[in-house]
Amino acid sequence: MSRPHVPIRGRGTAINPHNRFAPTRSEAEDDGWFQDETPPTHATEVRRETAKTIITRNQSPDVGFDRSVNPYRGCEHGCIYCFARPSHAYWDLSPGIDFETKLIAKTNLAERLEAELSKPNYVPQPIALGINTDGYQPIEREYELTRQALEIMLRYRHPVSIITKGSLIIRDLDLLEQLAAQNLVSVAFSLTTLDDELKRIMEPRTAAPGARLRAMKTLHDHGVPVNVMTAPIIPMINDMELEAMLEAARDAGASSAGYVLLRLPLEIADLFEDWLRTHFPDRANHVMSLIRQSRGGKNYDSRFGSRMRGEGQFADLLSQRFRLARRRLGLDKREWAGLDCSRFAPPGSQMGLF
Structure with a gap:
């Protein structure tokens, strides 16, 4: 039989599902010889990439955006539900624990970003920073690629939107204040729970909920526009916290809000269900049933228009709850709206494009 796994503290998953592009598959089998074996370590490794485009x-x-910049591939935050996990297969790595521990840093980000923004035919629109994986994950303390990107945005007067689960963003308050003074930045915090223990097992290396709210309040108090994304909402895991999360974010200065129903494309479905049966065995079947009811009987429905919200009774009720809470709390400003593209001016130019 397959060897059972145990949760690894500080990691979202303990397994490495098959890379869907690999020509062969291997599986570990327990033959009884290694009962006292020391578990393997799972230290974070960082590879350097020279990106061709950024x-x-x-x-x-x-x-709500047509372009993005991601300083890193993979994410040490380890969120079990992360929609970016399947992208690790393109690098001959597993979307499982490889995604959390074998990271790739685009160390020539500054050079490539400046080159692309300086092209004569470049037309500015807000760039979403750190969308596929979090730009403020722990390795940002060392590599500072997100900070480099913000420095360039400020120098070029280019609008940028950020979404993060990391309180490390406060390190860059000096840049964010200057961008905000020119209406060039908007920051959204992803908030999935107010429960520290649920946060620990669901997204282990992210900032604690309280730390995110304090970071949100700090940015707001310094004039940086802040929003909240309650994403993903997971049936019977965190959906009961929806209104409380929105209220906490409003109190911390958020002016708009959004939500996304849990998405389980490709390998994420097996990873999530394994996590669910490890940590919530008593309700795993019910959770998966509600997910499938919201996805046309499947784990995932990729159709535009429904993939973020789902459909059916649970999804409709969730949508109604969100709309009512958003209106009651005054969180109904348009997300990502209003950033100024007219200020864009590459260094050395006489004026912006508009």
Whole structure:
């Protein structure tokens, strides 16, 4: 039989599912010889990448931006539900614990970003920073790639939106204040729970909920626009906290809010269900049933227009709850709205493009 795994403290998962692009598959089997074996270590490794391009374009109709910059591949935060996990397979790595421990830093980010913003035909629109993986994950303390990107945004007067679970963002308050003074930045905090223990097992290396709210309050008090994303909402795990999270974010200075129903594309479905049965065996079947009821009987529905919200009774009720709470709390400003593209001016130019 397959060897059972035990949760690894500080990591979102203890398993490494098969890389879907690999030509062969291997599975560990317990033959009884290694009962006293010392568990393998799971230290974080960081590889350096020389990126050819740094601005990623998208045409998705259900996200509010058309370009993004991601300083890192993989994320040490270890959120079990992270929609970016399957992308690690493109690098011959597993979306499982590899995604949390074998990271890639785009160390030439500053050079490439400046080159792309300086192209004569470049037309500015807000850049979403750290969308696929968090730009303020722990390795940012050493590599400072997100800070480098913000320094360039400020120098070029280019609008930028940020979403993070990391309180490390306060380190860059000096840059964010200057960007905000020119209406060039908006920050969203992803908030999934107010429960420290649930945070510990669900997104182990993120900032604590209280730390995120304090960071939000600090930014707000310094004139930086802040928003909240209650994402993802997971049936019977954190959906009961929705209104409380929105209220806490409002009290910390958030002016708008959004939410996303849990998405389980590709390998994430097996990873999440394994996590669910490890930590919540008593309700695992019910949780998965509600997810499938909201996804047309499947683990995931990738259709634009429904993939973020789902459909069916649970999804409709969640949508109603969110709309009512958002209106009651005054969190109904348009997300990511209002950043100023007219100030854009590459260093050395006489004036902006507009």
